[in-house]
Amino acid sequence: MTPPRVHLRALGCRLNEAELECWARDFSARGYVISTRPEAADLIVVNTCAVTAEAVRKSRQLLRRSQRDNPHARLVVSGCDATLAPAQLTAAGGIDLLVGNADKDRLPELVTRALMPGVMPGAVHAPAAAPLYARGRSRAFVKVQDGCRHRCTFCIVTIARGTERSRAIAGIVAEVNRLVASGVREVVLTGVHVGGYGADLGTSLAALLGAILTGTDVERLRLASVEPWDLPARFFELFADPRLMPHLHLPLQSGCDATLRRMGRRCRRQDYARLVDAARAVVAGFNVTTDVIVGFPGETDCEWRQSLEFIERIGFGRVHIFPYSARAGTAAATFPDPVGAASRRDRVRALHELAARMQREYLRACVGCELAVLWERGAVGSADGLVRYHGYTPAYLRCVVDAPADLALRNTIRRAHARAVTPDGTALRVELTC
Numbered sequence: 001m002t003p004p005r006v007h008l009r010a011l012g013c014r015l016n017e018a019e020l021e022c023w024a025r026d027f028s029a030r031g032y033v034i035s036t037r038p039e040a041a042d043l044i045v046v047n048t049c050a051v052t053a054e055a056v057r058k059s060r061q062l063l064r065r066s067q068r069d070n071p072h073a074r075l076v077v078s079g080c081d082a083t084l085a086p087a088q089l090t091a092a093g094g095i096d097l098l099v100g101n102a103d104k105d106r107l108p109e110l111v112t113r114a115l116m117p118g119v120m121p122g123a124v125h126a127p128a129a130a131p132l133y134a135r136g137r138s139r140a141f142v143k144v145q146d147g148c149r150h151r152c153t154f155c156i157v158t159i160a161r162g163t164e165r166s167r168a169i170a171g172i173v174a175e176v177n178r179l180v181a182s183g184v185r186e187v188v189l190t191g192v193h194v195g196g197y198g199a200d201l202g203t204s205l206a207a208l209l210g211a212i213l214t215g216t217d218v219e220r221l222r223l224a225s226v227e228p229w230d231l232p233a234r235f236f237e238l239f240a241d242p243r244l245m246p247h248l249h250l251p252l253q254s255g256c257d258a259t260l261r262r263m264g265r266r267c268r269r270q271d272y273a274r275l276v277d278a279a280r281a282v283v284a285g286f287n288v289t290t291d292v293i294v295g296f297p298g299e300t301d302c303e304w305r306q307s308l309e310f311i312e313r314i315g316f317g318r319v320h321i322f323p324y325s326a327r328a329g330t331a332a333a334t335f336p337d338p339v340g341a342a343s344r345r346d347r348v349r350a351l352h353e354l355a356a357r358m359q360r361e362y363l364r365a366c367v368g369c370e371l372a373v374l375w376e377r378g379a380v381g382s383a384d385g386l387v388r389y390h391g392y393t394p395a396y397l398r399c400v401v402d403a404p405a406d407l408a409l410r411n412t413i414r415r416a417h418a419r420a421v422t423p424d425g426t427a428l429r430v431e432l433t434c
Contacts, residue, residue, distance in 0.1 A: 001183040003031050003032060003033050004031075004032050004033070004042040004043055004116055004431075005032070005033045005034075005035040005040060005041045005042050005043070005403060006027050006032045006033070006035060006042070006043040006044075006045060007035045007036070007038045007040075007043070007045070007070075007073075008020045008023060008024055008027075008034070008045050008047075009038075009044065009046045009062060009066065010046075010047040010079075011046075011047070011048060011049045011055065011058055011059050011062055011079075012022070012047075012048070012049025012051060012055060012059075012079070012080070013049065013051070013157075013190075013225075014060035014141055014188065014190040014224040014225065015141075015143060015146070015190050015191060015192060015378065016049060016079060016117070017048045017141045017190075018081040018141035018142060018143040018164045018188075018190045019042075019078075019104060020047055020421035021106055021140060021141055021142055022105075022110055024043065024144065026108040026109075028108075028109045029121065030108055030109075030112055030119060030121050031036040031119045031121050032108075032116075032181065032361070033253045038066060038069040039069050039071050040070075040074070041070060041073050041215055042074065042116075043046055043075070043076065043115065043116065043233035044066045044069075044070060044073045044075050044076070044109065045076045045077075045091065045107070045111070046049055046059075046062055046077050046078070047073070047078050047079040047081070047104075047217075048062075048063075048077060048078065048079035048080060048082050049079060049080055049081065049334040050079070050080035050081040050083075050084050050085070050156055050157075050160055050302050050337070051080070051155075051156060051157055051309055051327075052139060052322070052327055053243040053325055053326075053327060053328075054325065055081075056081050056085075056205050059079070060081070060089075060092075061289075063075070063077060063089075063092075063094075063095075064305055065321055066418070067094050074096040074097070074115050075094055075095050075096050075097075076095075076097045076098075076099065076107070076111055076115070076117075076324070077089060077095050077097075077098050077217050077288055078098070078099040078100070078104045078107055079098070079104070080101065080103070080156070080157060080160035080161070081158045082098050082099065082100060082212075083100040083102075084159070084329070085112055085199065086098055086143075086186075091104065092213055095113075096115055096147045097110070097111060097114050097115060098225055100332075100408050101146075101160060102162065103164065106178040109201060109315060110370070111252065111348050112264065117325070117363035118317040120297070121178055124150075125223060129172040133402075135346070136377040137357075137371055137378070138180045138185065138186065138375070138391075138410065138411045139184070139185070139187065139188055139220075139222070139374070140186070140188070141184040141187075141188045141190050141224070142176060142179070142187055142188065142190065143170060143190055143191060144166065144167055144172055144189045144191050144194065144197055145164060145165060145166040145167060145191035145192065145193065145194065145196070145197050145198075146161055146162070146164070146165050146191060146192055146390070147161045147162045147163045147164040147165050147192055147193070148161065148163075148164060148192045148193040148225075149163060149164050149193070149196065149199075150179065150197070150264075150266060151262045151331075152168065152253075152265060152295070152304075152407060153263055153264040153330060153332040153335070154253075154263060154264075154265055154293065154327065154330055154331075154332040155330060155333040156329050156330050157192060157355065158192065158329050159329060159330075161192050164192075164196055164199060164200055164344075165200065166197050166198050166199070166201050166203075166320070169198075169203065169207065169208050169211045169426050172208065172211075172212065172420055173212055173215045173216060175212055176212055176216045176218055176236065176270050177215070177216050177217075180216055180217055180218050180268060181219075183411065184218070185218075185219050185220060185222055185374055185411060185412075186218070186219065186221075186222060186245075187212075187218050187220070187222070188222045188223070188224050188373055189208075189212075189221070189222070189223050189224065190223075190225075191224075191229055192223035193230070194223060194225070194226045194227075195226045195227050195229060195230040195231045196227075199230070200402065201279065201392070202348050205231070205232055206233075206235055207232075207239060209221070209238050209244065210238070213238075213241055213244065214244060217242065218243065218381045218426060219413065220243060220246040220374065220394070220413075221243055221244050221245065222244075222247065222396070223245075223248060223249075223296055224249065224300060225249040225250075225251060225291075225405065226249065227250075227251060227266075227267075228248060228250045228251070228252070228271065228272050228275050228400060229267045229268040229271070230266075231275070236278045236279050236281075236282045237282060237284050237310055238360055239279065239286070240283075242280055242394075245352045245394045245395070245396065246279075246283040246285070246286045246287060246288075246394055246395050247286070247287040247288075247289070247317075247394070247396040248286075248287075248288055248393045249277065249288075249289045249290065249291075249433075250275065250288055250289075250290055251290060251291040252272060252290040252291065252292055252311070253265060253293050253296075253311060253312075254292065254293065254303075254394050255269060255292075255307035255308070255309070255310025255311050255314075255346055256269075256299075256303040256304070256306040256307045256310070257269055258303055259296055259298070259303050259307065262297070262298055262329070262330070262332075262335065263293070263296060273313075273314065276288050276314055277431075281296050282405065285365070285366075285395065286391050286395070287317040287395035287396055287397065288314065288316055288317060288320055289316055289317050289319070289320070290311075290314075290318075290320070290395070291319075291320045291322060291410040292307070292311065292319055292320070292321055292322065292347050292351060293322050293323075293324050294321060294322065294323050294324060294344060294347045294351060294392040295339035295343065295344035295347060296324045296339070297321055297324070297332060297335035297336065297337055297339065297346075297406075298335060298336070298337040298339075299339055299385065303320070304347055306397055308350065308351065308354065309356075311351070312358070312433075315361075315362070316355070317358070317362045317396075317397070318355070319354075319355035319358070319359075319360060319394070321347075321348060321351050321352060323344050323348050325338065326338075335397045342398050345389065350367075359426065360421060360425040361396060362397075363421045363425070363426075363427070363428055364421055366383060366393075366397060366428060366429070367419065367420060367421065368417075368418060368433050369418050370374050370416070370417050370418075371395065371397075371399065371415065371416055371417075371418055371428075371430065372394060372413055372415055372417055373393055373413065373414060373415070373416050373430065374392055374411075374412075374413050374416070375389045375390075375393040375401075375410060375411070375412055375413075376389065376390050376392075376410065376411075377389075377390075378390070378410065379404070379409055381411060385405050386403060386404060386405070387402070387405050387407075387409075388400060388401070389401050389402075389403055389407075389409045390414050390427075391409070393428075397422070397427070397428060398426065398428070399416060399418070399427060399428045399429075399430045400427050400428070400429055400430070401416060401429075401430050401431065401432060402424060403432065414432055414433060414434060415431075415433045415434045416429045416430035416432050416433055417430060418430050419431055428430060
């Protein structure tokens, strides 16, 4: 029997990516072949997002495109949009199986039972990281928990994902060891509320990080987005271990306390600044990146100026900017005093200018330094046949280098000298030193 081919697609957060990687390994173990080409697949699985109305639109656009790419493939849909609006999705037609978030950890099993009962487990013995590499990744995302017990007023994800559920430390350590054995150099831990990991198991994120650092040989361990609360005591002392990468994405959302209260955030400006100071006291130049929502209901000009000033004072390495748009089903969608579209546009433009300047300044401070870079897939970058590789430093700064085609850099960690900031201000141009 020819093994069925499955193509996996995700939209949205790193957690969706981590789930795709888990599905890829599980599908492979069950006898499927992971296909990078949707038109060649027998089965297409889409992990949707619903964090904003725009994410919903893009998720449904991706579903339509998947159907166009291969109208003969079975289509399986999961993720937050599938959980929040199952009736709307199924009414549109063309979906063979819908798997809500509550059952998504069992998705390959449910798909096999419902759509591919003849597949023979073990028919294909792919390495654990083969699906990961087939999708062009040099790092692996590992899901450590799901759900959140808090309710920020703008957030629909906590409704879609449910209450907090942490994976056992032993299972996570075992997964990291499998990935390392298959050649993975960097592992990224992800979840909805990673900082609250273990609260339901009587343990903590610090305990998990310690167990991975002592129980595995992973060269680089990184955290994805972490909310700036519920972090365990002496958390930043863990970053003295050079295998724990000196970068955190700490969503701020606003630099004004009054706005933060309306958002239902559990961290105020002073608390946030203390966290950043603690991180940079352990590792000089610790890179903090963030999310900011612009034009939240009731955000006055005065509040906006406070927010902008605080953002500049912190000095972020990168800012992800989200103009506020009402998300049905959230408390904030009913709030009074919406910010006008023109004001939102002006504020977004101002923040983009500040964010670009901060990013360029952060990168410029690294020029002249020698950095350890994990190199990712390259592409032919010039007429003389050199390959342009992209990679990341421990602080998650993007680097670019032009290397000879016969120098296999992909998935290697090589030291490089930072020569300049790229013209667009988003990366470092480097030269290999070893």
